[in-house]
Amino acid sequence: LNHVIETDAAIVGAGPAGLFQVFQLGLLGIKAHVIDSLPHAGGQCIELYPDKPIYDIPATPVCTGRELIHQLLTQIAPFNAVFHWGQEVVSVSATADQRWQLHTQALAATGSALEPTKTFITKTLFIAGGVGSFQARQINLPGIEAYRARQVHYHYRTQDSTQNKTQWAGQQVLVLGGDETALQCAIELAQQPSAHRPAKVMLLHRRSVLQAAPQTLAHLEQLRQNQQLQFMVGQITGFEQSRQTDTATLTALHITDPQGHTHTVALNTVLAFLGLSPKLGPIAQWGLHLSRKQVVVDSEKFQTSAPGIFAVGDINTYPGKKKLIVCSFHEATLAAFAAASHLSPHAQVALQYTTTSTQLQQRLGVAHK
Amino acid sequence: LNHVIETDAAIVGAGPAGLFQVFQLGLLGIKAHVIDSLPHAGGQCIELYPDKPIYDIPATPVCTGRELIHQLLTQIAPFNAVFHWGQEVVSVSATADQRWQLHTQALAATGSALEPTKTFITKTLFIAGGVGSFQARQINLPGIEAYRARQVHYHYRTQDSTQNKTQWAGQQVLVLGGDETALQCAIELAQQPSAHRPAKVMLLHRRSVLQAAPQTLAHLEQLRQNQQLQFMVGQITGFEQSRQTDTATLTALHITDPQGHTHTVALNTVLAFLGLSPKLGPIAQWGLHLSRKQVVVDSEKFQTSAPGIFAVGDINTYPGKKKLIVCSFHEATLAAFAAASHLSPHAQVALQYTTTSTQLQQRLGVAHK
Numbered sequence: 001l002n003h004v005i006e007t008d009a010a011i012v013g014a015g016p017a018g019l020f021q022v023f024q025l026g027l028l029g030i031k032a033h034v035i036d037s038l039p040h041a042g043g044q045c046i047e048l049y050p051d052k053p054i055y056d057i058p059a060t061p062v063c064t065g066r067e068l069i070h071q072l073l074t075q076i077a078p079f080n081a082v083f084h085w086g087q088e089v090v091s092v093s094a095t096a097d098q099r100w101q102l103h104t105q106a107l108a109a110t111g112s113a114l115e116p117t118k119t120f121i122t123k124t125l126f127i128a129g130g131v132g133s134f135q136a137r138q139i140n141l142p143g144i145e146a147y148r149a150r151q152v153h154y155h156y157r158t159q160d161s162t163q164n165k166t167q168w169a170g171q172q173v174l175v176l177g178g179d180e181t182a183l184q185c186a187i188e189l190a191q192q193p194s195a196h197r198p199a200k201v202m203l204l205h206r207r208s209v210l211q212a213a214p215q216t217l218a219h220l221e222q223l224r225q226n227q228q229l230q231f232m233v234g235q236i237t238g239f240e241q242s243r244q245t246d247t248a249t250l251t252a253l254h255i256t257d258p259q260g261h262t263h264t265v266a267l268n269t270v271l272a273f274l275g276l277s278p279k280l281g282p283i284a285q286w287g288l289h290l291s292r293k294q295v296v297v298d299s300e301k302f303q304t305s306a307p308g309i310f311a312v313g314d315i316n317t318y319p320g321k322k323k324l325i326v327c328s329f330h331e332a333t334l335a336a337f338a339a340a341s342h343l344s345p346h347a348q349v350a351l352q353y354t355t356t357s358t359q360l361q362q363r364l365g366v367a368h369k
Numbered sequence: 370l371n372h373v374i375e376t377d378a379a380i381v382g383a384g385p386a387g388l389f390q391v392f393q394l395g396l397l398g399i400k401a402h403v404i405d406s407l408p409h410a411g412g413q414c415i416e417l418y419p420d421k422p423i424y425d426i427p428a429t430p431v432c433t434g435r436e437l438i439h440q441l442l443t444q445i446a447p448f449n450a451v452f453h454w455g456q457e458v459v460s461v462s463a464t465a466d467q468r469w470q471l472h473t474q475a476l477a478a479t480g481s482a483l484e485p486t487k488t489f490i491t492k493t494l495f496i497a498g499g500v501g502s503f504q505a506r507q508i509n510l511p512g513i514e515a516y517r518a519r520q521v522h523y524h525y526r527t528q529d530s531t532q533n534k535t536q537w538a539g540q541q542v543l544v545l546g547g548d549e550t551a552l553q554c555a556i557e558l559a560q561q562p563s564a565h566r567p568a569k570v571m572l573l574h575r576r577s578v579l580q581a582a583p584q585t586l587a588h589l590e591q592l593r594q595n596q597q598l599q600f601m602v603g604q605i606t607g608f609e610q611s612r613q614t615d616t617a618t619l620t621a622l623h624i625t626d627p628q629g630h631t632h633t634v635a636l637n638t639v640l641a642f643l644g645l646s647p648k649l650g651p652i653a654q655w656g657l658h659l660s661r662k663q664v665v666v667d668s669e670k671f672q673t674s675a676p677g678i679f680a681v682g683d684i685n686t687y688p689g690k691k692k693l694i695v696c697s698f699h700e701a702t703l704a705a706f707a708a709a710s711h712l713s714p715h716a717q718v719a720l721q722y723t724t725t726s727t728q729l730q731q732r733l734g735v736a737h738k
Contacts, residue, residue: 016427016428020427023425023427024425027425049724049725052724052725053723053724053735054723054724055444055723055724055729055730055733055735056392056393056396056723057427057428058385058389058392058426058427058441058444058695058698059385059426059429059432059437059440059441059444060428060429060440060444061440061443061444062735063428065724068428071428071429071430072427072428074430075424075427075428075429075430299668299669299688299689300668300687300688300689301689318669319668319669320668320669320670320703320706320707322702322703322706322720323720324702324720326427326698326699326702327699327702327703329427329695329698329699330695330696330698330699330700331699333691333693333695333696334689334691334696337689337691338689351691351692351693354422354423354424354425355418355421355422355423355424355434356418356421360424361424364424366422366424366431
């Protein structure tokens with residue numbers, strides 16, 4: 001049975017915009033639930049540039065994506081937001097009493113359902129979805145999607161593919177990808193004790209250059225020389241199947257090498273590590289006014305075409321919009337004030353300063369008695 | 370003869386908004402001159418709360434006003450902005466070639482002209498004036514302003530009043546104020562060698578409670594016991610003058626004590642330390658569209674009613690405006706992009722990211738190679 005969470009504010013997206021939204025709502029005394037399709041905070045900062053320097057956060061001359069998120073999590077800690085990880089919001093609908101009902105589902109891309117599906121009923125909703133939800137990049141081959149979750153599995157972390165050590169015993173496994181996560185997966189599978197080991201482990205990458213740590217590359221090369229795994233350069237260009245009653249089973253893949261020769265290789269399991277690609281996803285279906293796949297907002301409240309639904313950060317658009325983190329902080333600030341007025345239409349929402357306001361300092365947990 | 374400075378960008382105000390304006394212009398390859406009426410960076414952050422904590426700068430869970438300004442100065446260092454301290458912009462007028470001509474004057478409140486008056490001709494102008502320019506708070510007594518700069522001097526730093534050690538020799542000096550700067554001034558004057566010493570040093574404050582360091586208070590008390598200076602509690606409620614030809618000279622002040630008794634005290638010099646108070650000042654006369662003493666801007670470019678003149682930070686207004694530092698960072702960002710288009714109307718101003726753009730990293734001085 002579905003547990004329904006009722007709240008004043010729900011935020012979709014736990015990147016910098018969503019996290020600072022928690023902060024500005026918190027200063028105004030509004031507690032938030034945060035929903036993200038990833039299993040952790042950070043959005044693009046963590047998925048795309050966790051260790052790269054960012055130079056344009058005001059008053060922070062340099063920080064990495066990871067450091068930025070750490071700082072924001074520290075800053076919002078006093079407000080005790082409730083995070084719901086690995087959940088994608090699949091539908092938003094209006095309730096009879098001018099609230100919004102959200103349904104989520106656990107995201108298949110993470111390889112396993114982290115939490116059961118949830119229902120939220122919220123008075124205000126903040127879309128801080130960045131470029132949309134991150135989904136594992138798919139194999140570009142018509143028809144292959146029929147085997148998804150049965151024989152073709154998308155991952156972006158090694159542990160998602162190898163946490164159940166016995167899962168691939170006796171299978172003919174193709175690991176697809178050329179980065180550290182793909183190589184680690186192939187190495188782990190090839191080194192399983194014989195009872196748990198796949199019958200075949202093949203690593204396939206579209207180029208001969210692999211991007212991984214030197215010791216990982218050395219380890220791979222050693223396993224390859226011992227014939228514990230195979231490495232091929234090429235792309236999947238077709239597949240073969242056998243059909244029993246109404247279920248088709250993948251039996252082999254056609255792999256085309258850089259010279260244009262196509263090889264048919266017996267394989268029945270694909271573990272694909274093709275990275276993440278952002279998709280606007282279900283947000284496109286929520287009935288909001290969009291422009292070029294961006295959610296249209298005003299620049300006074302950063303409210304969408306639906307009253308009580310706001311959009312901040314890279315996902316919104318308005319005249320002058322720049323997709324910069326510094327702008328999302330402003331957007332979240334004005335959206336928070338607008339939401340406070342939406343929640344209490346007859347009250348005056350006062351502007352207070354954290355430097356001087358005892359009420360704000362109490363909410364931050366820093367007030368002197 | 371007036372030296373004319375020609376530039377692409379001039380920024381009025383070196384508080385957080387003006388400093389971040391330097392940064393965003395710098396990323397776009399535009400060098401700026403910065404003009405501030407104070408003798409240093411920081412604006413309200415330094416004048417009003419240098420040592421108080423600020424909690425709402427994004428990704429900076431806590432910092433003092435001084436620390437915030439230090440971080441921003443570090444961040445903008447690569448862009449080599451030219452700062453013009455202690456200068457107030459007194460007039461702005463359009464040139465025949467669609468530029469703006471600014472005249473500045475050294476601000477009297479600082480007690481001495483720090484730099485000669487300057488003229489700027491700029492293609493774009495950014496008003497980041499906060500609450501206006503900080504001016505020394507005046508004595509609230511009709512007629513007393515006639516003696517300003519001759520016998521009544523406004524200061525906000527001790528050294529401005531005592532740097533010329535012989536200036537007050539033989540005078541009957543009233544030091545007005547109850548804080549560290551006023552007390553230090555009175556103490557310094559009372560301790561001058563006899564040839565330079567005033568004939569009389571009196572400290573006047575409206576309350577008996579003085580706000581200064583314990584050792585300063587002890588020092589004052591010792592001088593008072595030695596009759597090297599006097600301390601009175603009260604307010605100036607009138608004055609006496611003598612008139613020779615067309616010049617009136619202040620000869621005495623009426624000081625009313627807390628019991629309501631008025632004393633006539635022979636005094637011919639007043640050094641007032643009444644703090645700073647912000648004034649919109651000459652900006653009100655520049656012909657810009659104002660609303661309730663705020664400069665009206667759009668929220669796409671943060672441009673004023675004059676093309677090429679932008680306003681960012683506490684001095685501007687637009688629908689939804691909140692006087693928060695976080696909002697000024699966004700405003701400065703969009704104003705910089707709008708200014709870049711204003712400077713190169715036919716070029717496309719590309720959005721680049723400091724994390725990935727070699728050009729931005731070169732401008733920041735952090736590019737590899």
